[in-house]
Amino acid sequence: xxxxxxxxxxTFALAFGAGTAHAQxxxxxxxxxxxxxxxxxxxxxxxxxxxxxxxxxxxxxxGSYPETLTAGIAAFRAGNAPDILQxxxxxxxxxxxxxxxxxxVGKVMKDSGLPFDPxxxxxxxxxxxxxxxxxxxxxxxxxxxxxxxxxxxxxxxAGLDPSKPPATWAEVALAAAKxxxxxxxxxxxxxxxxxxxxxxxxxxxxxxxxxxxxxxxGTDARLKFNGPLQVRHIQDLENxxxxxxxxxxxxxxxxxxxxxxxxxxxITASAGLLGAVKKNAKFDFGIAPLPYYQxxxxxxxxxxxxxxxxxxxxxxxxxxxxxVASFFNYLSSPDVQSASHKRTGYLPITTAxxxxxxxxxxxxxxxxxxxxxxxxxxxxTDKSRGIRLGNFLQIRTIIDxxxxxxxxxxxEAKAALDKAVTRGNEQLERFQAANKS
Amino acid sequence: MAVEKRVVFRSAWLPWALIAPQALVIGVFFFWPAAQAIxxxxxxxxxxxxxxxxxxxxxxxxxxxDPSYIESFKxxxxxxxxxxxxxxVLSLLLAVFADRVVRxxxxxxTLLIWPYAVAPAVAGVLWLFMFAPSIGxxxxxxxxxGISWNSLLNANDAMTLIVLAAIWKQISYxxxxxxxxxxxxxxxxxxxxxxxxxxxxxxFWTIVFPLLSPTTFxxxxxxxxxxxxxxxxIIDAATEGGPGKDTAVLVYKVYYDGFKALDLGGSAAQSVVxxxxxxxxxxxxxxxxxxKVNY
Numbered sequence: 080x081x082x083x084x085x086x087x088x089x090t091f092a093l094a095f096g097a098g099t100a101h102a103q104x105x106x107x108x109x110x111x112x113x114x115x116x117x118x119x120x121x122x123x124x125x126x127x128x129x130x131x132x133x134x135x136x137x138x139x140x141x142g143s144y145p146e147t148l149t150a151g152i153a154a155f156r157a158g159n160a161p162d163i164l165q166x167x168x169x170x171x172x173x174x175x176x177x178x179x180x181x182x183x184v185g186k187v188m189k190d191s192g193l194p195f196d197p198x199x200x201x202x203x204x205x206x207x208x209x210x211x212x213x214x215x216x217x218x219x220x221x222x223x224x225x226x227x228x229x230x231x232x233x234x235x236x237a238g239l240d241p242s243k244p245p246a247t248w249a250e251v252a253l254a255a256a257k258x259x260x261x262x263x264x265x266x267x268x269x270x271x272x273x274x275x276x277x278x279x280x281x282x283x284x285x286x287x288x289x290x291x292x293x294x295x296x297g298t299d300a301r302l303k304f305n306g307p308l309q310v311r312h313i314q315d316l317e318n319x320x321x322x323x324x325x326x327x328x329x330x331x332x333x334x335x336x337x338x339x340x341x342x343x344x345x346i347t348a349s350a351g352l353l354g355a356v357k358k359n360a361k362f363d364f365g366i367a368p369l370p371y372y373q374x375x376x377x378x379x380x381x382x383x384x385x386x387x388x389x390x391x392x393x394x395x396x397x398x399x400x401x402x403v404a405s406f407f408n409y410l411s412s413p414d415v416q417s418a419s420h421k422r423t424g425y426l427p428i429t430t431a432x433x434x435x436x437x438x439x440x441x442x443x444x445x446x447x448x449x450x451x452x453x454x455x456x457x458x459x460t461d462k463s464r465g466i467r468l469g470n471f472l473q474i475r476t477i478i479d480x481x482x483x484x485x486x487x488x489x490x491e492a493k494a495a496l497d498k499a500v501t502r503g504n505e506q507l508e509r510f511q512a513a514n515k516s
Numbered sequence: 517m518a519v520e521k522r523v524v525f526r527s528a529w530l531p532w533a534l535i536a537p538q539a540l541v542i543g544v545f546f547f548w549p550a551a552q553a554i555x556x557x558x559x560x561x562x563x564x565x566x567x568x569x570x571x572x573x574x575x576x577x578x579x580x581x582d583p584s585y586i587e588s589f590k591x592x593x594x595x596x597x598x599x600x601x602x603x604x605v606l607s608l609l610l611a612v613f614a615d616r617v618v619r620x621x622x623x624x625x626t627l628l629i630w631p632y633a634v635a636p637a638v639a640g641v642l643w644l645f646m647f648a649p650s651i652g653x654x655x656x657x658x659x660x661x662g663i664s665w666n667s668l669l670n671a672n673d674a675m676t677l678i679v680l681a682a683i684w685k686q687i688s689y690x691x692x693x694x695x696x697x698x699x700x701x702x703x704x705x706x707x708x709x710x711x712x713x714x715x716x717x718x719x720f721w722t723i724v725f726p727l728l729s730p731t732t733f734x735x736x737x738x739x740x741x742x743x744x745x746x747x748x749x750i751i752d753a754a755t756e757g758g759p760g761k762d763t764a765v766l767v768y769k770v771y772y773d774g775f776k777a778l779d780l781g782g783s784a785a786q787s788v789v790x791x792x793x794x795x796x797x798x799x800x801x802x803x804x805x806x807x808k809v810n811y
Contacts, residue, residue, distance in 0.1 A: 145775070145776050148778075149775045149776075149778075152563050152564055152778070155564055155565075156564065156565045173563050173778060176562060177562055177563060177564040177566055178566075179564070179566040180564040180566060265650075327668065327669060328650070328668070329668055330756065330758065337650070342650060470777065470778075470779075472776055472777060472778075473776075473777040473779075476772075476776070476777075479758075480758070480759075480760040480761055481760070483669060483758060483759040483760045484759075484760055486669055487669040487670065487671075487759060487760075509779070512560075513560055513562055513567075513569075514562065
C-alpha cells in the first residue's frame with residue numbers, strides 16, 4: 080500500500096515537474112553589440128530572465144550592424160528568423176518597407192494586453208521609429224546621437240582652457256591649430272562622417288538633408304545636402320584637412336579607437352562611445368554638444384538619432400509575441416532604462432527614465448553626461464525630426480566615397496557633394512520603384 | 517599520335533554510382549547557386565524576398581550604365597594582371613633559387629609554403645596592421661625614410677597594399693608547382709648545355725623556361741581565377757574597396773551590392789557577368805595560349 084502511494088505521488092510530481100520545465104519559451108534575440116556593450120546586452124537578458132519564469136531571452140551576437148541585418152534577412156528567407164532583431168537606424172526604411180516580414184511593436188504590445196503608452200517615449204527618439212499613421216513600428220533600444228569629445232589634458236598642454244570646449248566650428252579650427260602647434264599629430268577627427276558632418280549637421284542647423292521632411296513624408300524624397308551651408312562646412316573641413324588640423328581616419332566608426340588611445344585630441348562621435356572612452360582613456364576628457372555655425376539662424380536645433388532599434392519578426396508562434404511584449408515592458412521600465420543610460424552613454428528612451436536619472440544626481444556628478452539628452456529633447460522641426468531614406472546604407476557609402484576624394488585632394492567640396500547627391504538620388508529612385516505600395 | 521587506349525567499363529551503373537557523390541557536391545555547391553544567380557539577375561526583389569518582380573534585362577542595363585561598375589572592370593584588370601604576373605615572376609625566382617640551394621633547402625621550402633595556410637581574411641588583416649597609416653610598423657619605417665604612405669586616402673597606396681597581400685598569399689602555391697616543375701627537368705639537358713658553354717641565364721631561357729611552360733600556363737589560369745575571386749577576403753579586410761571605389765574589384769562589388777546594399781538583382785547580374793568573363797578568359801587561354809605550351 081505504502082509503495083503504491085509512493086509510486087502515484089512520484090508520478091504526479093514528475094508530471095508536474097516536467098510540465099513546468101517545458102513551459103519556458105525561448106525568445107531568440109539577434110544583436111550587433113560587441114565588447115562592453117555585449118556584456119550590457121547579456122546582463123539585460125539575464126536580469127529579465129531572472130525576473131520571471133515563463134520566458135527566456137537568448138541573445139546572440141551576430142557581428143556588425145550590416146552583418147546582423149544580413150543574417151536576419153537570410154534567416155527570414157530560410158524560414159528561420161529570430162524573434163527580435165536589432166537593426167541600425169540606417170536600415171529602418173528597409174524594415175518599414177517589408178511589411179510582411181515584421182510585426183509592428185505597437186501591435187505586439189497592444190495584443191499582449193500589457194500597459195504601453197507611446198507618449199511616454201522621448202518624441203525625438205520614438206518618432207523616428209513610428210509610421211506616418213502613428214503606430215510604433217520598432218522598439219528604440221540603443222539610441223545615440225552625435226556629440227563632441229575632447230582631451231582635456233591635450234588642451235592644457237596646448238594652452239587652451241580645458242573647461243571651455245569649442246562651441247562653434249571657428250573655435251574648433253582655432254583649437255585645432257593650437258593643438259597642432261603643441262605637437263598633436265591629429266587635432267580633430269570624426270567618426271561616421273556622413274552621420275556627424277552632414278546628417279546631424281543639417282538637423283543641428285535646421286537645414287534640409289533631403290526633401291519631404293528628410294524622407295519621413297514618402298519615398299519620393301530626394302537628397303538636398305549639397306546646399307550652401309553644407310558646401311561651406313565641407314569646404315571648411317577641406318581647408319582644415321589641408322593644414323593637417325582635420326585628419327581622416329577611415330569610414331564608419333574606425334576613428335572611434337583614436338580618441339581613447341589619445342591619438343586624436345577632438346572627435347565628433349556617437350554618445351555610445353562613452354563606455355569605451357571611460358574604460359580606456361588614460362587622460363581627463365570632456366563631453367560637449369556638437370559644434371555649430373553661430374551665424375546660421377535657428378542653430379543649434381537638435382541632432383539626429385543614431386544607434387539601433389529592436390524589430391519583431393513575423394511568423395512566430397503566438398506565445399513568443401507575449402514573451403517579446405513582456406521583455407520590451409521590462410526594458411522600458413524606468414529603473415532598467417536609467418541603469419542602461421548611465422552605463423553605456425546611450426540615451427534614456429523614456430522621459431520617466433531621464434527624470435529618474437536626473438533626480439539621482441547623476442548629471443551633477445558626471446558633467447557632460449546629459450549633453451546627448453539635451454541635444455535630442457529640444458524642440459524639433461520637420462527638418463530635424465530625423466532622416467528616413469531608402470537604400471540609406473548605399474547613400475552613406477556614396478557620401479563616404481565622394482568625401483574621401485575631397486580629403487585626398489582630388490575633388491572640391493561642391494563638386495563632390497553634387498556628385499554624391501546625384502548618385503544618391505539614383506538609389507532613392509530605385510527604392511521608390513521597388514517599393515511601390 | 518599513338519592509338520588511344522580506352523578503358524571499357526562493363527557495368528552499366530557502376531560508373532554513375534562512383535561519380536554520383538562528386539556530381540552531387542558539384543551540383544549543390546556550383547550549379548545550383550549559379551542557376552539561382554541567373555534567376556535572381558532577371559528579377560527585382562525586396563530585401564526579404566516577399567515581393568518578386570520579373571524585370572528581364574533591366575538589372576543588366578542598370579549595372580552597365582553605372583560608371584562605377586565600368587570603373588571596377590578597369591580596377592579588376594589592373595589588379596589581376598599585377599597579382600598574376602607579379603606572383604608568377606616572384607615565385608619562379610624563388611623556386612629557381614630554392615632549387616640551387618644545397619644547405620638548409622628544407623628550411624627555405626617549408627617557410628615559403630607556410631603563407632598558403634593563412635586564411636585570406638587573416639592575410640588581409642595582417643598586411644593592414646603592418647601598413648596601417650597611423651599604427652603600422654611598415655608605415656612608420658616608410659615615414660622615417662621620408663616616403664609618405666596613406667592607404668586610407670591614396671588610391672595607389674591602397675592598390676599596392678592589396679596586391680602585396682594577394683601575391684604573398686599565392687606565392688607558396690606557385691612556388692610548389694614551379695619547384696616540382698624544375699625537379700622534373702632532366703639534369704642531363706642542363707648539364708649538356710653547360711658543357712656546351714651556355715651561361716646560366718641562357719640555359720634558363722632556352723631550356724628551363726620552355727620546359728616549364730605547362731606549369732606556367734596552368735599557374736597563369738589559376739592565378740587569374742584567384743585574383744578574380746579568392747582575393748575577396750583580403751580586400752574586404754584591408755581596404756573595403758576604398759578609398760572611394762579605387763580598390764573595388766568586380767567580386768567585391770558583387771558582395772557589397774548583394775549583402776550590404778541589399779540589391780540582390782543587381783548583385784546577381786554582376787555575378788553572372790563575372791562568371792561569363794572568367795569562363796571566357798579560361799576558354800581563350802586554353803585555345804590560344806595553350807598552343808604555345810610544349811608538352
